[in-house]
Amino acid sequence: MKRTCVRKNKENRKARGPSWHLRLYIAGGTSRSQAAVSNLQKLCDQHLPGRYRAEVVDLLKNPQLAAGDQILAVPTLVRSLPLPLRKIIGDLSDTQRVLVGLNLIPKKSSS
Amino acid sequence: MSIRKVKDPTESGIRKCPTGISGLDQITTGGLPRGRPTLLCGNAGCGKTVMAMEFLVRGATEFKEPGVFLAFEETGRDLSQNVASMGFDLPGLCARKKMILDCIRVERGEIEESGEYDLEGLFIRLGIAIDSIGAKRVVLDTIESLFSGFSNTNILRAELRRLFAWLKSKGVTAVVTAETGEGTLTRHGIEEYVADCVILLDHRVEDQNSVRRLRVTKYRGTMHGTNEYPFLIGRTGISVLPLSSLKLEHKAPVQRISSGVARLDTMLGGTGFYRATSILVSGSAGTGKSSLAAHFVNAACQRGERALYMASEQSTDEVLRNMRSIGIDLQRWIKRGLLRFYSARPGAFGLEKHLVTIHDTTMHFHPEVVVIDPITNFASVGSRTEVKSMVTRLIDMFKSQQITAMFTSLTSGDSSPELSEVGVSSQMDSWLLLRNLESNGERNRGLFVLKSRGMAHSNQIREFVLTDHGIQLLDIYVGPSGLVTGSARVALEAREQAEAQERKSQLDRKSSELEEKRHQLEAQIAKMRSEFEIYERSLIRDAQEMELREKKLTMDRMEMGYARNADRVPSNVNG
Numbered sequence: 001m002k003r004t005c006v007r008k009n010k011e012n013r014k015a016r017g018p019s020w021h022l023r024l025y026i027a028g029g030t031s032r033s034q035a036a037v038s039n040l041q042k043l044c045d046q047h048l049p050g051r052y053r054a055e056v057v058d059l060l061k062n063p064q065l066a067a068g069d070q071i072l073a074v075p076t077l078v079r080s081l082p083l084p085l086r087k088i089i090g091d092l093s094d095t096q097r098v099l100v101g102l103n104l105i106p107k108k109s110s111s
Numbered sequence: 112m113s114i115r116k117v118k119d120p121t122e123s124g125i126r127k128c129p130t131g132i133s134g135l136d137q138i139t140t141g142g143l144p145r146g147r148p149t150l151l152c153g154n155a156g157c158g159k160t161v162m163a164m165e166f167l168v169r170g171a172t173e174f175k176e177p178g179v180f181l182a183f184e185e186t187g188r189d190l191s192q193n194v195a196s197m198g199f200d201l202p203g204l205c206a207r208k209k210m211i212l213d214c215i216r217v218e219r220g221e222i223e224e225s226g227e228y229d230l231e232g233l234f235i236r237l238g239i240a241i242d243s244i245g246a247k248r249v250v251l252d253t254i255e256s257l258f259s260g261f262s263n264t265n266i267l268r269a270e271l272r273r274l275f276a277w278l279k280s281k282g283v284t285a286v287v288t289a290e291t292g293e294g295t296l297t298r299h300g301i302e303e304y305v306a307d308c309v310i311l312l313d314h315r316v317e318d319q320n321s322v323r324r325l326r327v328t329k330y331r332g333t334m335h336g337t338n339e340y341p342f343l344i345g346r347t348g349i350s351v352l353p354l355s356s357l358k359l360e361h362k363a364p365v366q367r368i369s370s371g372v373a374r375l376d377t378m379l380g381g382t383g384f385y386r387a388t389s390i391l392v393s394g395s396a397g398t399g400k401s402s403l404a405a406h407f408v409n410a411a412c413q414r415g416e417r418a419l420y421m422a423s424e425q426s427t428d429e430v431l432r433n434m435r436s437i438g439i440d441l442q443r444w445i446k447r448g449l450l451r452f453y454s455a456r457p458g459a460f461g462l463e464k465h466l467v468t469i470h471d472t473t474m475h476f477h478p479e480v481v482v483i484d485p486i487t488n489f490a491s492v493g494s495r496t497e498v499k500s501m502v503t504r505l506i507d508m509f510k511s512q513q514i515t516a517m518f519t520s521l522t523s524g525d526s527s528p529e530l531s532e533v534g535v536s537s538q539m540d541s542w543l544l545l546r547n548l549e550s551n552g553e554r555n556r557g558l559f560v561l562k563s564r565g566m567a568h569s570n571q572i573r574e575f576v577l578t579d580h581g582i583q584l585l586d587i588y589v590g591p592s593g594l595v596t597g598s599a600r601v602a603l604e605a606r607e608q609a610e611a612q613e614r615k616s617q618l619d620r621k622s623s624e625l626e627e628k629r630h631q632l633e634a635q636i637a638k639m640r641s642e643f644e645i646y647e648r649s650l651i652r653d654a655q656e657m658e659l660r661e662k663k664l665t666m667d668r669m670e671m672g673y674a675r676n677a678d679r680v681p682s683n684v685n686g
Contacts, residue, residue, distance in 0.1 A: 089225070093226035
């Protein structure tokens, strides 16, 4: 089982509220996968500095992990904590929608 | 131009993957296209999932082809429980690595989309499942639920197209279920991608009877049955009921079996019906159809054969009691296990259900003789064409099992019996017609053989009498005003008997008169003879006397000559 840790920041986790558990499923080193990884990294650095734990799962290398989170589409970002479980599919290029999906910003009522 | 060798059409055609579902393989002439996806579509509750599941289970248990069931709508536990009633042991099959049951839940609410994606996760997951057990069959039930989970249908469509191509490249025979949309085969038009074989299921209510139908709407590269076929979800899975086995290849045994009525056997060329034929006994109410059927069953049991009696009007007890009244004890055959009854109201369930029950009972009991009494009762649960096709199916099944089947048919009194049976009569090998003959204020039964294929049958009408020791067939008297039956026949018989008696006594009288004359004549002759004898005797006596007298005269004359010393003269003095 190979998991690549993007970033861990234990110092700030205690200080800045609940920790975030994120898992990004990709399939091989495609450009879409790479885009998703870098988009996630940017996003976490910007909005969740120091209070997240993220891992990247390559389904080509660990295909059996697809069942756990009911992964159909790749890339899929799964937020397992805080509850409830949330999934964001796609290369995370639309930052606004990712933030909405992660409940980091409230959903816009009008547009 | 090169000349290519012409291959056997069955060989050059696409390869088939048998489903193991009874009837479906007949319709598709061998099964689903091997290595290609098949679309199974239908409205809600029509049996898509069950049919797809049976395809997998049969593959795993009967054809050594492991399968993967990917469920998008139900959980594995629900599925296992749902099909356990049909004897499918999914947990067992999964444990023995003959099957993988995978469930994918797509929750629209917890998914947000951001940017480009594909369904590689599904491919990977399916790929592992297929490879881990070497699956040959795959079911995706219902792939269209993905459309509710993903909003970007362009991506989804492209991915589905890729999925089916990928399944083909994997060489698995896939069944994809989908719900029918309005005016389209499937709600999201996935028939575009799965175009090799499309099977449409339907569940509808006709005349308050629920019926399920199956139709192969498309099957590239092969011949297939194109009709709508009824199907049922029964205790052992799905049964599709093809109209007939599409072929007419029944064996035709020459063995004859008795009808149970000796006189009827003689009407049928002397030895009764052919084995494995179908017999129609039609007649209006109370003409003795059931009694004739009971004789037929009784005769079969007497030969030691098994018989099945399907009564749709009377309960078993009623049939037994009624037949006892004409001297037929069917109870003993039930006790010996030779006779089995199946009594059910036609309206109890749909026509197809009856058909399947009859089919199952037949396959289980293996009777040599079957009676269905009466077949016309099924008209109440189906239209004429449906009943006709049911009878066709029954006949086909019975013939293929070498069973002799007798169907009774009630004809309404006012219509012509020949006309009302056209629906089924052409499929019957023998047809006995029972009629009420009404005359002189009474009704009597008449029987005649309307047709009997392959034998020289009698063209005579027989009077049919139910006695307390069974059916009696009597010759019909033809009197000056037509047929004479019943009490008129008895009267005629009595009159004829009296006349015969009269003739006999007249003859006796004449002959004694003659005897008398002979006696008189003989007495006369004797008398004349004695008179003659007396006369004869006196005549002889006279002659003797005259001769004596002559001699004496001569002597006297000679003596006189001596005395006179007369010379001797020649003796003939008189000259």
